[in-house]
Amino acid sequence: MTLGQRRKGTWEVWRRGREDVAPSDDVEGSPWHERLLSSMSDIGDSPKNEDPAPQIEVFGAGSFRKSKTDKIGDSGKRGISFTVESLEDIPSKVDEESSKELKEGKSWIRYVVLTATIVCLSSIMANIVCFNFTILCMPRTGEVLSGNHTAYEGYTKNERTWLFSAVAVGALLAVVPVAHAISTIGSKKVFFAAGMLTGVATALVPVAATFDLNTFLALRFIQGISFAACMPTVGSVTSSWASLHQQGLFIAVLTTFGQLSSVFSMPVSGQLCTSSLGWQSVYYVHAGISFVSFILWFVVYTDTPDQNKMVKTRELAEINAGKSSSSLVAQNKPTAIPYLEIVTTPSVWGVWVGALGDLVAVQLIHTFSPLYIRQVLQYSVNHTGFAAAVPVLVQFCVKVFAGHSSDKIRGVSETTKLRVFNTVALGFSAVFLAVLGFVQKGQGLLGLSLISLATAMFGFNGGGFNKCATMVSRQYSHFVLANIQFIWCLSMLICPILVSLLLPTGSVAEWRTVFFAHAGLLLVSNAVFCALATAKPAPWTDREIKNPAAKNTPLYHPHHGEEPCDLSLSDNERSARQDFYRAIERMNEARLPVMACVPCLTVFKDVIVFRLHASLHSSQTAWQCALCGGLCRDRRSFQQHVVFNAHDV
Incomplete structure (x- = not known):
């Protein structure tokens, strides 16, 4: 042979x-x-x-x-x-x-991974959210009952603001390091470490809250660091484990962790706070759930489907069907993130602006709905927990339905679907929040219904800006979603300050101003998203994409390894040089071995052919094919020869 x-x-x-x-x-x-x-x-x-x-x-x-x-x-x-x-x-x-x-039966490991991940995400968020309720029944640090006092006064307004903001500050500072860590060492190790960290911090809250406010603030800060891993993990799991036809389902389900955490945490916290176990048991239960769920997740999860021995060939083919070579390479080895190109792409900014309006309004409901339900709608402490869980439970159901339906709807372009779903999410929510501003004190059923409707509409964002982020950024979705995490953290920091300024006494008129301000922000952010949204992948996700739309074209255009343009060369010569250096840049980005002959502007895939070809330069036979021995009259014919005979890249 x-x-x-x-x-x-x-x-x-x-x-x-x-x-x-x-x-x-x-x-x-x-x-x-x-x-x-x-x-x-x-x-x-x-x-x-x-x-x-x-x-x-x-x-x-x-x-x-x-x-x-x-x-x-x-x-x-x-x-x-x-x-x-x-x-x-x-x-x-x-x-x-x-x-x-x-021909083997389908395996469903990707759905096991999806379920385990959403449980862990919800656990991290629940550890943070439970404070939003326990603040109604826990004493201020160092406070004891004495004299005629039969109930705790609790934390002051400034102390509550610090405790709310500590989580946001921790998450803000950790977003970029966490995103970088996921891109280099993988989401499995990073997310598991975040889960263990939040479990320990939550378990220590009852002790710290009783004796020292500064220690309590430090633990809330640590919870924020763990929270910073949530959205980058959502992007990483969706990019690796979801097929292109299930992007909407995965992103919708995984981003429901905010709703699921409230659905679990609010009623459980309400029951435990009023039980003989006391408010301390709320944190112990949440910490225990974190430890168990993350250990189980670590057992079943792998960074990529091909690393998971339980994934069968058929399921692997379904997951990878239609994905570009660049995205598949990025799953298996670290790749350089084109930061400047991403942050200068208009469609990405549309995603981030849409996320800003959504998350600020969602943060308002998640953080202050127990306070609104208690003060304005006048529910009891025990019933407030269940009442606060109703809106987010409805949102969870709507979000799963919206994400699945956005994948199944046919006959409408993906970009149009993104705009419609985002408009329903942000526009309709703005209307219900505006109407909520006219609810009077004591109108519990009407107010709770409007809160539920406004919150439910946010569930459509799974088919809006969240899905747009994964479709535009593909293998770099963890970075784009990490910035959504940054915006979320920013909203956690801004929202308490904004509400405290607009709500000095907690009157109905002041709540009306709060709701109107958030409704206006929702309408503006949705308009910006609809103007910039697109469903097509950006050119920095695949260097083979030619003539991208203006919305997907980054304002920063790096020269990917190209030589300076030499106007003395012919158009064909300049084109050949550009193609040559772009091919080298693609191989460098994919961390593949580069075997290129600069004098011939030819890239080889075979190390033997490359070495033999290089040796021919010294014998003045540079246009002889090292594999088949064929002679070519010039470089152009030589390049055509290696392409035609599949010797090239």
């Missing part, structure tokens, strides 16, 4: 494997392409290694090893494994084994 025959056989095995396992995956940069490069790079350093191996063992869909000489690939990785006597037997074996795996 000649070297050329072996190369041809290898290429055919790889090509057939791709058609069976991932027909919609791009070639360059995919995991199968990486394994092919790894296989070719280990064959040898010269044509002397041409002895045919008696057996070839195939692993996965594209990597192989020569049993007689070198070991190529990783036998420990999941995939198809069989032995053949000759290269001619490989295609039928690949077809047979691939079809066998693809």
Whole structure:
């Protein structure tokens, strides 16, 4: 068997494997392409290694090893494994084994991961939210009952503001480091560490709140650090585990952790506060749930589906179907984040502005609805917990429905769906909040109904700016969502200050001003989002995207490894140079080995061909193909030759 025959056989095995396992995956940069490069790079350093191996063992869909000489690939990785006597037997074996795996029943591991993740996200948020209720029944630090006092006075307005804001400050300072850590070491380690941190901090709150306010503030700050990992994890899980046809479902379900936390925390806190266990038991129960849920999550979760042994081939193919090679490479190894391009893209700013209006209004309801229900609607402490949980429970149901329906609706463009869903979320909520401002004191049923409707409408944001963020940023969605996390933290910091300024006495007229201000912010932010929204991926997610829309074109245009433009060259020559340096930049971003001949402006995928070609320069035969020996009259014909014969990248 000649070297050329072996190369041809290898290429055919790889090509057939791709058609069976991932027909919609791009070639360059995919995991199968990486394994092919790894296989070719280990064959040898010269044509002397041409002895045919008696057996070839195939692993996965594209990597192989020569049993007689070198070991190529990783036998420990999941995939198809069989032995053949000759290269001619490989295609039928690949077809047979691939079809066998693809006919297996579906596995549902991605839904197990989805469920475990939303439980953990809700646990982190519940540890923060439970303070919003216990503040109604817990004493001020160092306060004791004496004399004629039969109830605790509680924290002052300034102390409450500090305790609310401590979480926001901690999250604000931790957002960027957490996002960077997720992009470098993966979401599994970072999110698990955040879960353990919030569990410990929550368990220590009863002790700190009793003896020292500064220690209590420090624990709230630590809870904020853990909270900073939530939205980046949502982006990472959605990008890695959701197929392109389930982006809306995943992003909608995962972003319901704010609602689920309130649905659980409010009634549980209300019952425990009024029980013999006391307000301290609220924090102990929440901390215990955090520890258990995160340990179970750590067992079932992996950063990418192909690392999870429970994921079958069919499910893996469904998850990766239609994803670009760049996004698949980013899942398996750290890639550089194009920060400047992302932050100068108009559609991304549309997402962030939409998120600002939504999150400020949501923060108002989540933080101050117990106070409004207690003071204005005049519910008892015990009933306030259940009443405060009703609006967010309705929002949770609406959010899951909206996320799923946004994936299933056909006949309407994705961009139009994003605008419609976001308008329902922000516009309709603004209307209900404005009407809520006219509710009078004691009108409990009417006020609770309007709060529930306003909160429920926010559930449609899963098909609005949240979904837009993942569709535009793809493999970099964890960074875009990390900035939404930053905005969320900012709203947690701003909202208490804004409400305290607008609500000095807590009268109905002051509450009306609060609701009107938030309704106006919702309308403005929705208008900005609708003007800038798009469902198409930005060009920095895939360098192959040509002529992107203006909304997706970053204002900052880096020159990806290109040489300075030389006007003395012809148009074809300049175009060839630009294509050459862009190809090198793409391989660098994907962390692939770069084998490029600068004099010839040609990038090779085969290390042997590259080394032989480089050696030909010294013998003045630079236009001879090192693989097949063919002679070319100039560089242009040589480039056409390597492309036509599949020698190029």
